[in-house]
Amino acid sequence: MTALAQGLIRCHDCGYLSQQARQPRRCPVCGSRLHIRIPNSVQHTTALLLSSYALYIPANIFPIMTVTQLGVTEQHTIMGGIIALIDKDMMPIAILVLVASILVPLLKLLGISLLLLKVRYRWQSNARLWTTMYRIIAFVGRWSMLDIFMISILVAVVDLGGVSQVIAGPASTAFAAVVVLTMFAAKSFDPRLIWDNQE
Amino acid sequence: MNNFTDPYDAEEVIINRKSSLPLVWFLPLIAFIVSGWLIYKAVSEKGPVVTISFPNADGLEVDKTRIKYLDVEVGKVTAINISDDLKSIRVTAQMNSDAETYLKQQTIFWVVRPQVGLGGVSGLGTLLSGPYIGIKPGGGHRQTRFIGLTSPPLLKSNAEGKQFILETNNLGSMQPGTPINFHGIIVGEVLSHELSAEANAIKLKVFINKPYEQFVRKNTRFWIDSGVDLSAGADGFKVRTGPLISLLSGGIAFRASAEDAADAVMAENSLFPLYDTYEQSTQVFYSNTLKYVMYFNGSVRGLTEGAPVQLRGIPIGKVTGISLELDKKTAEIRVPVTVELEPQRISIVNNLPGVSDKDVVEQLIKKGLRAQLQTGSLLTGQLLVDLDFHPKSKIVLNTNTSVYPEFPTTASSLDQFAHSAQTILDKIAKLPLEDLSADISKTLQSLQSTSRTANTMLVTANTTLGSADKTMNSAHQVLNSLEPGSTTHYELDKLLQELGQTANSVKQLTDYLQQHPDTLIRGKKEE
Numbered sequence: 001m002t003a004l005a006q007g008l009i010r011c012h013d014c015g016y017l018s019q020q021a022r023q024p025r026r027c028p029v030c031g032s033r034l035h036i037r038i039p040n041s042v043q044h045t046t047a048l049l050l051s052s053y054a055l056y057i058p059a060n061i062f063p064i065m066t067v068t069q070l071g072v073t074e075q076h077t078i079m080g081g082i083i084a085l086i087d088k089d090m091m092p093i094a095i096l097v098l099v100a101s102i103l104v105p106l107l108k109l110l111g112i113s114l115l116l117l118k119v120r121y122r123w124q125s126n127a128r129l130w131t132t133m134y135r136i137i138a139f140v141g142r143w144s145m146l147d148i149f150m151i152s153i154l155v156a157v158v159d160l161g162g163v164s165q166v167i168a169g170p171a172s173t174a175f176a177a178v179v180v181l182t183m184f185a186a187k188s189f190d191p192r193l194i195w196d197n198q199e
Numbered sequence: 200m201n202n203f204t205d206p207y208d209a210e211e212v213i214i215n216r217k218s219s220l221p222l223v224w225f226l227p228l229i230a231f232i233v234s235g236w237l238i239y240k241a242v243s244e245k246g247p248v249v250t251i252s253f254p255n256a257d258g259l260e261v262d263k264t265r266i267k268y269l270d271v272e273v274g275k276v277t278a279i280n281i282s283d284d285l286k287s288i289r290v291t292a293q294m295n296s297d298a299e300t301y302l303k304q305q306t307i308f309w310v311v312r313p314q315v316g317l318g319g320v321s322g323l324g325t326l327l328s329g330p331y332i333g334i335k336p337g338g339g340h341r342q343t344r345f346i347g348l349t350s351p352p353l354l355k356s357n358a359e360g361k362q363f364i365l366e367t368n369n370l371g372s373m374q375p376g377t378p379i380n381f382h383g384i385i386v387g388e389v390l391s392h393e394l395s396a397e398a399n400a401i402k403l404k405v406f407i408n409k410p411y412e413q414f415v416r417k418n419t420r421f422w423i424d425s426g427v428d429l430s431a432g433a434d435g436f437k438v439r440t441g442p443l444i445s446l447l448s449g450g451i452a453f454r455a456s457a458e459d460a461a462d463a464v465m466a467e468n469s470l471f472p473l474y475d476t477y478e479q480s481t482q483v484f485y486s487n488t489l490k491y492v493m494y495f496n497g498s499v500r501g502l503t504e505g506a507p508v509q510l511r512g513i514p515i516g517k518v519t520g521i522s523l524e525l526d527k528k529t530a531e532i533r534v535p536v537t538v539e540l541e542p543q544r545i546s547i548v549n550n551l552p553g554v555s556d557k558d559v560v561e562q563l564i565k566k567g568l569r570a571q572l573q574t575g576s577l578l579t580g581q582l583l584v585d586l587d588f589h590p591k592s593k594i595v596l597n598t599n600t601s602v603y604p605e606f607p608t609t610a611s612s613l614d615q616f617a618h619s620a621q622t623i624l625d626k627i628a629k630l631p632l633e634d635l636s637a638d639i640s641k642t643l644q645s646l647q648s649t650s651r652t653a654n655t656m657l658v659t660a661n662t663t664l665g666s667a668d669k670t671m672n673s674a675h676q677v678l679n680s681l682e683p684g685s686t687t688h689y690e691l692d693k694l695l696q697e698l699g700q701t702a703n704s705v706k707q708l709t710d711y712l713q714q715h716p717d718t719l720i721r722g723k724k725e726e
Binding site: 040043044047048050051052054055057058061062070072073074170174177181 | 223224226227229230231233234235237238241262263265327328329
């Protein structure tokens with residue numbers, strides 16, 4: 001039994017239930033627009049997801065930062081940094097960076113893709129599990145910004161002219177865009193759609 | 200469950216789809232364009248891959264060592280391997296896309312490491328950053344395999360300027376990189392040195408930077424400007440120093456000649472002699488020289504090769520050779536001195552065509568031009584050959600064994616002095632002193648008797664003097680009587696007055712007689 005079946009619409013912002021037939025479609029409590037489902041949720045999410053995919057490639061192949069130390073300029077990609085950390089026997093940090101910078105965005109992208117596919121092709125499976133996955137994706141999204149915070153702090157703090165300098169590379173912009181876009185994608189996805197398809 | 204076919208909802212969905220569809224799909228479009236462009240740029244920036252072989256990989260690191268031209272990064276080392284013959288290493292480098300235009304046959308690679316020498320410090324930046332590979336673009340065919348140089352090339356960039364070749368007999372402290380200064384400004388350097396084909400000289404390849412290469416003209420002189428140049432010649436002591444850097448590591452200097460026009464710039468790779476000292480370089484070299492041989496009597500100690508030949512104090516040539524000759528037949532030792540006269544040093548007035556310099560010199564010799572050794576400097580005792588006119592001296596010629604005509608000489612003033620002193624002494628030695636002393640003793644004896652006679656004569660003379668004294672006394676009295684105030688004086692005065700009066704009356708009488716000559720006959724008429 002859903003609200004929709006009862007002819008009720010739930011406000012996105014304040015959660016107030018109002019009659020579907022109500023004109024204009026505004027919440028009588030907070031005045032926000034009323035929708036049965038987030039409008040064009042699948043389309044928006046797909047668009048954002050595709051953008052994320054597009055930017056995920058340069059984010060990983062281009063240097064995320066350029067470190068100049070005593071005249072030696074070195075460019076680091078995300079993967080290069082992880083390999084360097086492994087080389088220096090800093091396995092825990094390497095795993096942390098790998099998870100936060102590579103696996104999480106990648107899994108997020110794949111997860112949203114799967115959700116979209118489920119909704120689109122109406123895969124009949126455990127909807128509760130899918131919802132849990134959505135929750136995790138929505139929650140974990142912001143933590144991927146760890147790298148970007150790290151770089152922005154380094155760029156600001158380590159600026160000693162010729163001795164040592166950190167410059168953000170093109171990948172950092174792309175990476176930040178991936179994180180933001182996936183967050184928007186997660187947000188624009190209406191999890192109720194998972195249940196709508198359920199027979 | 201899925202019966203949400205609400206008419207309003209469906210309507211709204213349609214409206215939403217229309218309005219939001221294009222906007223949201225812009226986002227992936229932009230994302231694809233951005234990432235596509237980034238990838239395209241990265242791929243297009245990748246240029247050719249080159250391999251360079253070096254003797255060793257000291258300090259070179261994969262992904263860290265850069266390839267730089269004029270300190271701009273143009274590539275990066277991507278791999279370092281040992282060559283197949285295990286004798287060198289092979290560096291694989293990823294070049295930038297624009298590197299393609301200059302990866303040619305003559306392109307040079309070398310490893311830049313810090314270098315400290317007397318001439319300066321270079322590549323200091325590599326102390327911290329590690330070595331990098333330098334590149335100097337060259338011409339030729341396209342190529343991707345190169346052999347790196349062990350030492351940096353001398354011209355690290357295509358600097359503008361000209362190369363010249365200097366010829367010298369002695370390399371000294373010259374080496375590639377030795378500075379070349381022009382009035383103290385360092386304007387170039389020695390690039391390389393090699394033995395000439397005949398192995399009798401060393402050819403230095405030098406590079407003069409723009410704009411100083413224009414001062415290398417026809418009469419430009421290069422000389423070794425190494426440190427302190429102390430010379431003691433016939434004209435005294437001289438000290439010259441070059442710039443401090445040349446003082447430490449040697450150097451070459453050059454100077455333009457005022458005789459050259461500004462457009463007489465020499466072509467690239469022109470050959471110039473490199474003089475050993477500044478002194479040498481200042482000597483003007485004349486193409487037209489006359490060589491003579493001179494035979495001097497006596498020692499030529501202090502006369503050196505290169506000593507000036509002066510005419511009235513002005514140098515007109517130099518001594519080119521001094522040797523010693525022994526005539527076995529006559530056992531005679533002679534010193535032929537070869538000199539080189541430069542007639543061009545003498546400016547000609549009233550030039551006669553068809554009269555050669557040799558003829559002129561012969562004419563001058565006939566007029567009494569002779570060579571003479573003279574001390575140039577009392578301090579150093581150096582001799583020089585002085586030419587001057589000695590019209591009275593005869594032309595004394597020796598048996599000339601050299602190929603050059605002989606120039607007559609005359610003894611030097613010092614020699615002449617010594618010679619005359621010698622002859623005087625000889626004459627003194629030849630005097631018959633024994634006979635002379637006997638004669639002198641005889642003379643002395645007769646002188647003795649003479650003096651005795653003289654003594655008696657003196658006694659007589661004494662008495663004579665006594666009578667003379669008396670005579671003098673009486674003469675004195677006579678003179679006294681004539682003094683003013685004496686009676687004789689007064690009377691004389693009176694007499695003179697009367698004589699004057701008498702003369703006056705005689706004058707009156709004669710005047711009268713002149714006017715009235717008849718009075719002689721008729722007597723004076725009464726008035």
